[in-house]
Amino acid sequence: MKKCIKVIIVILCCIFFVCNTSASSNKTSLKDLKDKLAKDEAALKTATNKKNAMQNNIKNIESDLKKIADEITGYESSIEESKLKVTELEKEIAEKQKEIDKLLSFKQVVDEENMYLEYVFESKTFTDFIYRSSIVEQLGKYNDELIDEMYNLIDENKQEQKNLSNKIDESEVTIDKLSATLKKYNLTMDDLVDDHKDAKAEYEASKKEVAAYEKLYKQNGCKETTSIIDCIDIPYAKGFIRPLKSGTITSEYGLRYHPTLHYYRMHNGIDIGVPTNTTVYAAAAGIVTKIVKVANPNKKNSSCGGNKVYVKHRIDGKEYTSVYMHLHSISVKLNDYVTASSEIGKSGGGESYDYCTTGPHLHFGIMKGNDYVNPRNYISFPKKGYKFTSRY
Numbered sequence: 001m002k003k004c005i006k007v008i009i010v011i012l013c014c015i016f017f018v019c020n021t022s023a024s025s026n027k028t029s030l031k032d033l034k035d036k037l038a039k040d041e042a043a044l045k046t047a048t049n050k051k052n053a054m055q056n057n058i059k060n061i062e063s064d065l066k067k068i069a070d071e072i073t074g075y076e077s078s079i080e081e082s083k084l085k086v087t088e089l090e091k092e093i094a095e096k097q098k099e100i101d102k103l104l105s106f107k108q109v110v111d112e113e114n115m116y117l118e119y120v121f122e123s124k125t126f127t128d129f130i131y132r133s134s135i136v137e138q139l140g141k142y143n144d145e146l147i148d149e150m151y152n153l154i155d156e157n158k159q160e161q162k163n164l165s166n167k168i169d170e171s172e173v174t175i176d177k178l179s180a181t182l183k184k185y186n187l188t189m190d191d192l193v194d195d196h197k198d199a200k201a202e203y204e205a206s207k208k209e210v211a212a213y214e215k216l217y218k219q220n221g222c223k224e225t226t227s228i229i230d231c232i233d234i235p236y237a238k239g240f241i242r243p244l245k246s247g248t249i250t251s252e253y254g255l256r257y258h259p260t261l262h263y264y265r266m267h268n269g270i271d272i273g274v275p276t277n278t279t280v281y282a283a284a285a286g287i288v289t290k291i292v293k294v295a296n297p298n299k300k301n302s303s304c305g306g307n308k309v310y311v312k313h314r315i316d317g318k319e320y321t322s323v324y325m326h327l328h329s330i331s332v333k334l335n336d337y338v339t340a341s342s343e344i345g346k347s348g349g350g351e352s353y354d355y356c357t358t359g360p361h362l363h364f365g366i367m368k369g370n371d372y373v374n375p376r377n378y379i380s381f382p383k384k385g386y387k388f389t390s391r392y
């Protein structure tokens with residue numbers, strides 16, 4: 001029972017909240033637009049920070065890669081040095097070996113012909129021979145030790161070469177890893193650059209929108225909180241008609257699994273499949289209140305929404321805004337008065353125009369005050385997958 005009461009309270013709260021917000025947002029004021037501008041500015045700041053952070057990441061990786069490449073060059077020249085040392089040592093060993101051989105053969109002679117030499121050299125000879133023998137022996141030993149030492153040095157050098165080439169292998173693995181990360185970062189960077197451009201375009205558009213309204217509000221002596229429809233001369237219209245002469249409905253208004261972003265999100269309009277460069281008309285008489293021009297609408301992956309135009313209407317005394325997205329080109333200017341036969345721009349939306357679409361189409365949305373509503377509630381469209389061939 002307690003649970004039931006709790007659930008009912010939560011539902012009532014939700015209903016109250018929804019009703020309350022929609023009631024308060026049926027009309028837009030200059031203050032609302034300023035709030036939106038502040039949000040756009042914050043979004044731009046976030047996008048800038050993200051872009052800068054990624055730029056730093058990329059710079060760090062690039063300098064790491066350079067450091068490792070330099071290290072490899074160092075290892076390689078050490079290996080060459082070590083190889084030279086080995087060759088030199090081998091040469092020295094061969095020479096020493098020759099010396100030893102010579103000494104040993106001399107010793108042999110001395111040992112064998114001891115007696116004979118004793119005679120030849122008379123008085124001094126015996127001690128002399130002993131002395132000579134020991135010298136020869138010592139020299140031989142000394143040379144043996146020297147050769148052993150050289151062999152050890154060769155071993156050490158070869159080990160060093162092995163260690164260095166292992167280090168090169170390890171460095172190359174690190175380079176591969178860093179290069180893969182760099183590639184990933186560069187791709188993310190492309191997206192962040194686009195996001196930044198979009199955020200900037202959105203911010204600039206909002207700034208211009210606010211400036212234009214501020215001027216009109218001042219001219220008409222309105223308060224910031226006065227709604228636009230009560231302050232500004234927005235043309236009267238009877239209702240909306242289709243923004244295209246023909247097209248096929250490809251996606252509905254509402255929560256949907258996004259085809260390219262791959263998550264559920266609100267689709268704030270209806271998608272109408274139409275060839276690129278088809279004329280898009282205003283859905284009713286009104287005034288162009290906002291234009292978002294992306295930096296490069298013809299570049300792949302430029303923005304989600306592409307070029308956008310917002311037109312404000314007065315229908316049945318209520319404020320509406322029609323929204324046209326993914327435009328290939330824009331034919332109107334800010335504050336232009338339009339009728340239902342005015343050209344807003346040409347359609348785009350193909351894969352090459354922005355990353356949120358899978359084919360050329362017009363995204364058409366309607367806002368009542370500050371809230372997006374289903375365009376089907378105001379315009380008759382055929383079922384999804386079906387084509388219409390007139391504006392009515």
Ligand SMILES: [Zn+2]
Nearest residue numbers: 269270271363
């Ligand atoms: Zn859409």
